[in-house]
Amino acid sequence: MPKMINGVQKSWDKLEPDQLKLYAKELAELHINEQRILLELEEKNEVLEHRIRDLETLLEIDKVLVRALNEIELARSICRTLVDIEGYQLAAVRFVLTKDEENAQPIGQNKHEVRYPNSDDIRWADAQYIHSPTTVTINTGKPYVVQNILIDPSASLWSDEAIRNGYGSVFSIPLVADHKTYGALAVYALEGDAFDNEKMKLLTQVAGDLSFGIINLRSRVERNRLEKKMVEYEELDKLKTNLLSTVSHELRTPLATIKGYGTLLLDYDRRLKRSEKLEYLTSMVSATDRLTELVDHLLDMSRLEAGLLKLQKRPSSISKLVREAIAEARLRAKTHNIIWDKNGRLPKVNIDGRRIRQVLDNILDNATKYSGERTTVIVKTRVNKSEIHISTSDQGIGIPAEDLKRVFNRMYRVEQRLTAGIRGAGLGLAICKGLVEAHGGRIWVESEQGKGSDFYFTLPVLTINQVNDNAWKT
Amino acid sequence: MPGKRNLQQVVLVVEDEVDVRKFASKVLEIEGYTVLQAGNAEDGLDLLKQHNVNLVLVDLRLPVNSGLWLLGEIKRTKEISSIPVVVLTASAEASQREKALGMGATDYLVKPISAAGIRKAVARVLRLKK
Numbered sequence: 001m002p003k004m005i006n007g008v009q010k011s012w013d014k015l016e017p018d019q020l021k022l023y024a025k026e027l028a029e030l031h032i033n034e035q036r037i038l039l040e041l042e043e044k045n046e047v048l049e050h051r052i053r054d055l056e057t058l059l060e061i062d063k064v065l066v067r068a069l070n071e072i073e074l075a076r077s078i079c080r081t082l083v084d085i086e087g088y089q090l091a092a093v094r095f096v097l098t099k100d101e102e103n104a105q106p107i108g109q110n111k112h113e114v115r116y117p118n119s120d121d122i123r124w125a126d127a128q129y130i131h132s133p134t135t136v137t138i139n140t141g142k143p144y145v146v147q148n149i150l151i152d153p154s155a156s157l158w159s160d161e162a163i164r165n166g167y168g169s170v171f172s173i174p175l176v177a178d179h180k181t182y183g184a185l186a187v188y189a190l191e192g193d194a195f196d197n198e199k200m201k202l203l204t205q206v207a208g209d210l211s212f213g214i215i216n217l218r219s220r221v222e223r224n225r226l227e228k229k230m231v232e233y234e235e236l237d238k239l240k241t242n243l244l245s246t247v248s249h250e251l252r253t254p255l256a257t258i259k260g261y262g263t264l265l266l267d268y269d270r271r272l273k274r275s276e277k278l279e280y281l282t283s284m285v286s287a288t289d290r291l292t293e294l295v296d297h298l299l300d301m302s303r304l305e306a307g308l309l310k311l312q313k314r315p316s317s318i319s320k321l322v323r324e325a326i327a328e329a330r331l332r333a334k335t336h337n338i339i340w341d342k343n344g345r346l347p348k349v350n351i352d353g354r355r356i357r358q359v360l361d362n363i364l365d366n367a368t369k370y371s372g373e374r375t376t377v378i379v380k381t382r383v384n385k386s387e388i389h390i391s392t393s394d395q396g397i398g399i400p401a402e403d404l405k406r407v408f409n410r411m412y413r414v415e416q417r418l419t420a421g422i423r424g425a426g427l428g429l430a431i432c433k434g435l436v437e438a439h440g441g442r443i444w445v446e447s448e449q450g451k452g453s454d455f456y457f458t459l460p461v462l463t464i465n466q467v468n469d470n471a472w473k474t
Numbered sequence: 475m476p477g478k479r480n481l482q483q484v485v486l487v488v489e490d491e492v493d494v495r496k497f498a499s500k501v502l503e504i505e506g507y508t509v510l511q512a513g514n515a516e517d518g519l520d521l522l523k524q525h526n527v528n529l530v531l532v533d534l535r536l537p538v539n540s541g542l543w544l545l546g547e548i549k550r551t552k553e554i555s556s557i558p559v560v561v562l563t564a565s566a567e568a569s570q571r572e573k574a575l576g577m578g579a580t581d582y583l584v585k586p587i588s589a590a591g592i593r594k595a596v597a598r599v600l601r602l603k604k
Contacts, residue, residue, distance in 0.1 A: 245567060249535065252564035252585045253491055259586035260497035267589045271504050283493045 054202045057085045061206055065213045074213050078185075078206065086202075088187045088194075089167060093175070093210070094134040095183040131157040133172035134184035141181040143204065144172045148192040168192040171200060173207035177215050185210060239409070246426060250294050254287035297427040304434035311352040311438055315462060318346045318381070318388055321353060325360040326379060333368035341380040349388060349459045355435045356459070359443075362428045363392050363455045371396025371452065383461065387441070391456040399447040407445060408433040432457070483600060484525060486510045488518035488532040488544060489562065494585065498531060498562065501589045502596060513537075515544040522554050529600060531592075534563040534570065542574060549578040558599045562587065 015023065060081045068074035075093040082091035135158075136144045146152045147169045149162050155170075162170065167188040175183040185207045189195070195203070261280035265272065272280075303309040322340065330338050367377045375395040382389040399407060408429050436443040436457045447453035485507045489495035492513075499509045510525060512518035515536050522530070530548065534541035541561060549555050558580040563570070571582045580599050583591065 245565060248566060249564040252566070253494070256491070256564065256585035256587065257493040257497070259588055260494060260592075263588035263590065264497055264500060268501070268504050272500075276500075280497075287493065 050198065053085060054198075057081060057202065058205065058209075060085060061209050065209060068213060068217065071214045071217050074217065075210065078210050078213075082187055082203075082206065086187075089190050090165075090186075090188040092134070092186050092188075093183060094132075094138070094186070095175075096138055096181065132186070133158065133170045134186045137172040137174050137184040137186070138181055141174050141176070143174065143200070145195055145200065146170050147195065150192070162188070166190055169194045171195040171203055173204055175207060175211045175214065177211060183214075247294075247298065251291065254290045254294075257287040258284050294427075297431060300431050301427055301434070304431065304438070309434070309438060311355060313350050313352050313439075315348040316351050316353045316356075318349050318351075318356075318390070318459070321357050321360060322379060322381060322390065325357060325364055329361070329364040329368065329377075332365070335373040336368045336371070337374070337376040338364070338368075339376060339378050341378050343380075343382055346381055346383055346388060347461050350462050351439055351459060356439070359432045359435050359457065360390070362432050363457075366428065366455070367392045367394035367396065367453070370394065386461055387458040388461055389456060389458050391454055393452065393454045395452045398449040398451050398453055399445065400449045404445060404447060408443065482508075483528045484508045484510065485596060486512065486518060486521055486525075486527045486530045488512045488515060488530065488536070488541065490514060490533060490536050494533070494562075497589070498592050501592050505593055505596075507596070515539040515541060515547075518544055519547055522548065522557070527554075527557055528603070529596060530557055530559045531562055531596070532559060534561060534565055534574070542577065545574065545577050545579055558603055560595055560599055562592075 061078055064074060064077040064081060068077060079091035079093060082088050133144055133146065133155075146155045149155050149159050149167055149169060152159075155162070165188075168191045170186060170188045171194075172184050172186040174181040175185060185203070187195075187203055261284050265277060265280060300309065319342075322342075326338055326340055330336075364377070364379070371377065371394040377395075378393045380389075380391045380393065433443050436459070440460045441458045443455070443457040445453055445455050483506075485502050487495055487499050487502070487509060489498065489511075490513050495511055495513070499511055502509050510521050510527065512521055515532075516539060518530070518532065521527070530544075532541040532544055536544075541563070545559050545561070548557060548559055559578065560581045560583060561574045561579045562583045562585065564585045566584045574582055580602075581595055583595055
């Protein structure tokens with residue numbers, strides 16, 4: 001094969017020994033050069049492969065960012081991507097824990113099941129994680145890298161566990177929002193020196209993406225919360241408007257009776273019979289009672305709401321209260337059949353008797369008000385170890401299922417079609433609820449439309465100690 | 475007799491509050507009007523169809539159908555649409571007032587009201603009608 005040496009083409013056989021030596025040397029150099037280029041190419045190729053892998057990682061994370069519905073899922077997917085594509089041994093996210101935060105568990109993904117059998121999640125609450133690279137990152141707010149866990153003295157607080165797991169190096173990156181570190185992403189590799197500048201740049205970008213995704217999700221959650229609050233406020237506003245117009249209506253109606261009959265009596269005194277005058281005056285007195293009751297109810301309601309209602313509790317006989325309430329209800333609703341279903345002796349309870357009587361009167365009044373004449377109302381009293389149960393059961397119009405939850409809301413009244421002609425400001429049951437709860441009891445209703453309603457309330461029974469305590473005090 | 479001249483005039487009072495209905499009716503009767511009474515909007519409409527009524531005094535908050543419903547029915551029914559309707563209500567809200575007047579109510583009275591208030595309003599509306 002002809003070869004050019006020093007610009008002259010020569011055949012192998014015509015070469016002088018010196019020239020041959022020179023030629024061999026040149027050949028050897030050429031070979032070395034070739035090797036070097038090959039090596040360089042290989043290196044470049046490897047770098048390219050890394051780049052491609054990094055791009056794959058970023059692309060996958062982009063997809064995850066779009067798809068994730070909550071931050072746990074997002075963090076888990078990103079960790080999985082880092083392990084699957086980048087080949088790290090463990091990738092884990094840890095959030096700064098605040099008292100009211102639910103994310104008490106960190107999210108992590110590790111490569112082999114050998115060390116964490118049957119689990120994708122690493123429990124950061126475990127003692128061994130109190131000291132960890134993420135702790136360092138969260139405390140300093142800065143990225144933290146240990147290229148050789150085995151020998152780096154800064155790793156000594158947490159390195160035992162890491163060495164046992166076979167980790168060689170670790171890189172931990174803060175998750176930041178509003179200049180505050182709220183968590184960290186930590187990536188562990190089996191080999192030492194696994195994190196060169198390029199890798200650290202990539203992982204920092206991944207942490208940035210994760211952070212962006214989490215903030216996005218959190219703001220979405222916050223927006224949903226605010227939207228829900230808005231709806232609540234709107235409902236409250238409607239209720240308030242309702243309250244104003246109901247109060248106005250309930251105040252003006254008895255006033256209309258008083259002013260009407262009053263001016264009628266003044267203007268037409270001589271045109272009215274004595275019996276008519278007496279009737280008007282009686283109605284005027286009833287109207288003032290109605291007004292007084294409404295004003296008392298409004299005051300009770302605002303005291304209850306402000307927590308200003310003072311109970312004058314003393315050990316009292318519930319039997320006596322029930323007996324008296326039933327006797328008076330019988331006088332008010334003469335055509336109703338009111339029965340007391342009493343089972344055994346009732347113990348004394350520590351209550352404000354006047355207030356519990358108010359509750360009894362109210363639910364008894366409701367029972368007769370919303371049921372037809374000549375129907376039966378059963379008052380039932382029962383006692384167990386800790387509570388007295390008192391209930392009224394009527395055969396009235398009942399309460400539609402959709403209203404059951406709201407009957408104890410102030411100013412809430414069941415649809416007018418059903419309660420037509422029955423007076424009420426919708427305060428009674430709200431006050432009952434407030435009074436029963438102020439006594440440490442519960443109140444609820446069971447009802448079926450058209451069949452009747454059962455109202456229940458409980459009062460805590462006095463323990464022997466409490467009885468003695470009170471006796472000693474008085 | 476203060477109101478003898480009013481005898482041929484018929485006023486329908488639609489009000490579910492018994493005391494208010496009695497009071498308004500009594501004032502108008504003493505003033506010489508013939509008074510018809512109804513406790514709800516449906517009965518009121520029936521009375522309107524059966525009698526020659528010159529004026530309707532109606533409450534807004536009534537059981538089942540409201541006073542506004544009755545007002546609408548009156549204005550919709552050719553034979554009775556020209557009867558003046560005076561609203562008597564415990565609702566002092568401007569929006570309600572505008573709604574009622576917009577639907578064709580001639581006057582809007584807010585409770586509580588005096589005997590003179592009823593007397594004057596009814597007389598004014600009937601005078602205007604003439």
